[in-house]
Amino acid sequence: MGESRTSGGGLFSRFAEFKHLSGNDKRRAVSDLIFNNAMFIIIAIAIVFIAIRVPEFLSLSSIINIVSLTAARLPIALGVAGAIVLSGTDISAGRVVGLTACIAASLLQMTDYPKKMFPDLPVLPLIVVLLAVLAVGAVIGLINGFFVAKFKLHPFIVTLSTQLIVFGAVLMYLMIGNNNGQTLSGLDPSYTDFVRGTLFRVGGVAVPRYVLYSAVLTVIMWFIWNKTTFGKNMFAVGSNEEAANVSGVNVFKTIVLVFMLAGVMYAVTGFIEGGRIASCSANTGLNYEGDAIAACVIGGVSFVGGTGKISGIVTGVFLLQLIFVGLNFLSVSANMLYIIKGLIILTACAIDMRKYLARK
Amino acid sequence: MVDIVKAFPGVKALDRVSLNVDGGTVHALMGENGAGKSTLMKCLFGVYKKDGGSIFLNGREVAFKNSKDALENGVAMVHQELNQALKLSVMDNMWLGRFPKVAKFIPFTSERKMYRQTKQIFDELGLKIDPNLKMSRLSVSQRQMVEIAKAVSYNSKVIVFDEPTSSLNDREAETLFRIIEMLKAKGCGIIYISHKMEEILRISDFVTVMRDGMHVATRPAGELTMDEIIKLMVGRELTQRYPPKADSAGETLLSVSGLSSVYNQLQDVSFDIKRGEVVGVAGLDGSGRTELLENLFGLSLRKSGSIILNGKMIRNRNPREAIKNGFALLTEERRATGIFGILNIRENTVISSLKRHSLAGVFRKNQARKSTDDCIKSLRVKTPTQETKIRTLSGGNQQKVILGRWLLTEPEVLLLDEPTRGIDVGAKYEIYQLIINLAKSGKAVVMVSSEMPELLGVCNRILVMSGGRLAGEVNADSTTQEEIMTLATKYV
Numbered sequence: 001m002g003e004s005r006t007s008g009g010g011l012f013s014r015f016a017e018f019k020h021l022s023g024n025d026k027r028r029a030v031s032d033l034i035f036n037n038a039m040f041i042i043i044a045i046a047i048v049f050i051a052i053r054v055p056e057f058l059s060l061s062s063i064i065n066i067v068s069l070t071a072a073r074l075p076i077a078l079g080v081a082g083a084i085v086l087s088g089t090d091i092s093a094g095r096v097v098g099l100t101a102c103i104a105a106s107l108l109q110m111t112d113y114p115k116k117m118f119p120d121l122p123v124l125p126l127i128v129v130l131l132a133v134l135a136v137g138a139v140i141g142l143i144n145g146f147f148v149a150k151f152k153l154h155p156f157i158v159t160l161s162t163q164l165i166v167f168g169a170v171l172m173y174l175m176i177g178n179n180n181g182q183t184l185s186g187l188d189p190s191y192t193d194f195v196r197g198t199l200f201r202v203g204g205v206a207v208p209r210y211v212l213y214s215a216v217l218t219v220i221m222w223f224i225w226n227k228t229t230f231g232k233n234m235f236a237v238g239s240n241e242e243a244a245n246v247s248g249v250n251v252f253k254t255i256v257l258v259f260m261l262a263g264v265m266y267a268v269t270g271f272i273e274g275g276r277i278a279s280c281s282a283n284t285g286l287n288y289e290g291d292a293i294a295a296c297v298i299g300g301v302s303f304v305g306g307t308g309k310i311s312g313i314v315t316g317v318f319l320l321q322l323i324f325v326g327l328n329f330l331s332v333s334a335n336m337l338y339i340i341k342g343l344i345i346l347t348a349c350a351i352d353m354r355k356y357l358a359r360k
Numbered sequence: 361m362v363d364i365v366k367a368f369p370g371v372k373a374l375d376r377v378s379l380n381v382d383g384g385t386v387h388a389l390m391g392e393n394g395a396g397k398s399t400l401m402k403c404l405f406g407v408y409k410k411d412g413g414s415i416f417l418n419g420r421e422v423a424f425k426n427s428k429d430a431l432e433n434g435v436a437m438v439h440q441e442l443n444q445a446l447k448l449s450v451m452d453n454m455w456l457g458r459f460p461k462v463a464k465f466i467p468f469t470s471e472r473k474m475y476r477q478t479k480q481i482f483d484e485l486g487l488k489i490d491p492n493l494k495m496s497r498l499s500v501s502q503r504q505m506v507e508i509a510k511a512v513s514y515n516s517k518v519i520v521f522d523e524p525t526s527s528l529n530d531r532e533a534e535t536l537f538r539i540i541e542m543l544k545a546k547g548c549g550i551i552y553i554s555h556k557m558e559e560i561l562r563i564s565d566f567v568t569v570m571r572d573g574m575h576v577a578t579r580p581a582g583e584l585t586m587d588e589i590i591k592l593m594v595g596r597e598l599t600q601r602y603p604p605k606a607d608s609a610g611e612t613l614l615s616v617s618g619l620s621s622v623y624n625q626l627q628d629v630s631f632d633i634k635r636g637e638v639v640g641v642a643g644l645d646g647s648g649r650t651e652l653l654e655n656l657f658g659l660s661l662r663k664s665g666s667i668i669l670n671g672k673m674i675r676n677r678n679p680r681e682a683i684k685n686g687f688a689l690l691t692e693e694r695r696a697t698g699i700f701g702i703l704n705i706r707e708n709t710v711i712s713s714l715k716r717h718s719l720a721g722v723f724r725k726n727q728a729r730k731s732t733d734d735c736i737k738s739l740r741v742k743t744p745t746q747e748t749k750i751r752t753l754s755g756g757n758q759q760k761v762i763l764g765r766w767l768l769t770e771p772e773v774l775l776l777d778e779p780t781r782g783i784d785v786g787a788k789y790e791i792y793q794l795i796i797n798l799a800k801s802g803k804a805v806v807m808v809s810s811e812m813p814e815l816l817g818v819c820n821r822i823l824v825m826s827g828g829r830l831a832g833e834v835n836a837d838s839t840t841q842e843e844i845m846t847l848a849t850k851y852v
Binding site: 226227228229230231232233235236239240242243244245246247248249250304306307356 | 657659679680682683689691696697698699700701702703707710711712714715718721722723725765769
């Protein structure tokens with residue numbers, strides 16, 4: 001489902017069709033093709049440009065860095081994508097990542113770390129902590145989904161509220177015990193190794209373990225989206241909620257589950273992020289939802305609802321990280337980076353909407 | 361309006377229709393649903409571009425680009441469904457888009473001027489409404505009066521009323537008639553569209569009847585009786601052919617009694633239906649036909665009533681429960697509540713029977729592919745592949761896909777709301793054949809339609825709804841369109 005197949009056969013038959021068009025139609029078909037893929041064209045030009053200016057950009061270590069960053073940001077994007085397929089959004093994502101990262105970090109500090117939040121806490125098994133943060137993510141998702149489905153509130157409003165609530169919760173959580181609002185660090189090696197330990201080496205450059213976790217999650221999400229009745233229901237609700245209801249889809253359950261699944265994905269992101277950056281504060285996860293939503297839109301998960309592919313999300317996250325790293329290579333200032341991000345989202349949405357507008 | 365022609369793909373909606381309205385008279389425009397009344401009006405107001413014919417106002421040919429253009433030239437319409445900014449005040453609504461300014465070149469609106477002018481028009485019409493009130497605090501009839509006042513404020517010479525009394529009670533209707541008399545005295549020409557015979561005969565001077573996009577007759581109202589109007593409205597040959605009817609009614613399958621809704625007008629409807637029967641539901645727009653089906657299917661909140669299927673009491677509190685009980689509902693608004701436009705045919709076909717096409721929550725694509733193939737073949741859906749997006753299909757083929765969706769749930773009772781709306785003649789026949797075959801295979805079909813010949817041609821019995829109530833039941837083989845029309849206007 002959600003695969004953007006064009007009617008008829010593959011590239012060849014489309015080319016054959018193209019050859020039969022009149023001059024004007026040909027020109028329109030070409031300009032349509034350029035417009036519809038403008039985002040990819042712009043990014044491709046950017047990559048070539050950056051690679052010429054700074055050849056190290058395409059070095060092995062740089063590419064593995066980009067892949068790792070992509071893996072770190074992929075789960076949150078996979079979560080947000082579900083909400084977007086329902087023609088909604090979820091702006092609480094980044095804050096949930098922050099909360100779950102802080103919780104995971106606080107429960108997995110070294111026993112002899114002087115500023116340990118819970119001084120008497122032994123080293124917990126990783127799985128216990130993981131399950132705990134997944135539960136936290138699921139509960140926040142449940143709250144989001146419940147208010148969206150039950151009271152028909154726009155997801156933007158609901159998740160704006162939970163975003164604030166979760167941020168408050170993070171700040172309060174960081175005041176617990178000995179921590180006094182400080183950054184959480186001094187993590188137990190079992191945790192940091194589990195997350196950033198070396199998976200394997202490529203030409204001497206280490207690939208961190210979380211790349212594998214991210215890949216596994218991608219496969220699971222692909223399965224859920226494409227191979228389960230829940231996935232089919234999700235696309236149906238996103239495409240036409242009224243028709244889904246008449247057709248016997250449990251709309252309430254579907255919406256709640258989509259948001260819960262999203263919450264779980266944020267929690268996974270938080271768990272990985274906690275071990276990856278190894279020092280968590282209230283600012284961890286800040287604005288992650290913006291990047292995640294941008295990646296989804298670039299990857300063709302449309303705000304129109306009912307369309308999107310997992311492969312598109314992966315591509316979107318990858319391209320976005322590629323651009324960010326590339327701009328870093330060009331020593332573009334962090335301030336400028338925000339402006340560029342904004343422009344990318346705007347352009348991607350405009351191009352996407354163009355495909356769905358009725359031609360008049 | 362002279363010789364107006366309007367064609368839509370496959371249908372000639374208006375075929376050289378002429379309408380002549382004199383100043384100072386009320387001209388009633390009548391006809392069944394789909395006779396072309398609103399299309400004619402839409403051509404007048406520039407909503408549709410007419411394909412032929414001309415419109416003259418005061419002897420000058422006009423062609424309005426949109427309703428605003430028409431309004432500024434003295435042609436106004438009071439719509440059946442009021443389009444007003446409810447959160448703004450009464451006078452804001454009156455002057456929307458042309459707020460009076462404090463003075464020329466000073467871009468501030470003058471509330472004082474607005475109030476004074478509004479008050480003046482209201483006094484003229486004898487309306488007791490405070491121009492400062494918020495629109496949402498007014499009753500429907502008062503809102504309608506404001507709309508009329510607005511038309512007057514534009515110095516309209518021609519005012520069209522589209523079923524103005526459909527949401528008014530008797531006393532409110534009297535006020536409306538009084539105002540219409542007043543407008544008439546001022547020399548306005550009034551076009552009055554309504555289904556209600558009594559009020560037509562009471563207030564109008566001339567009656568024009570339309571049928572199938574054609575002008576049938578224009579007569580002085582004084583020469584007409586109710587029966588004559590009905591005869592003019594429906595008196596046509598059955599132009600379409602219908603397949604032989606189902607004739608194998610078995611035991612009673614569904615028995616409904618005292619069905620009423622909480623939030624709509626459906627009131628105390630009772631009927632039975634046997635296996636192998638096609639029961640039609642006739643009635644004017646807004647008579648509660650759709651509401652009846654939606655209530656049965658659990659889409660609207662039920663106040664009271666019982667549903668007995670196969671001798672067993674069922675509740676159908678929501679669509680899922682209804683589907684489990686063997687019900688299927690083909691909705692009237694195919695685009696809004698039927699198809700998933702951006703999904704493909706297979707996804708559209710199996711959405712209601714995902715359980716059958718999955719194992720422990722895992723979707724079985726091959727099985728779905730096979731079911732969809734069966735549907736495409738047996739219903740003769742014209743499509744290149746299963747992966748084609750449904751929105752690219754024609755209306756008839758979309759309808760077949762949705763029917764296929766429901767057949768996969770193996771329903772016993774099919775509720776079909778306008779199953780042939782927006783479908784060309786050839787596909788209509790196929791849908792009729794399908795409906796009759798379903799009945800012959802022992803299912804019960806309830807079919808709502810605005811097209812009477814279709815009901816007469818396909819159904820065994822016809823229930824006639826009027827004003828949310830069941831006005832009567834007729835045998836489709838022995839009844840006449842006149843009888844149905846009389847019943848349909850019983851409670852309006």
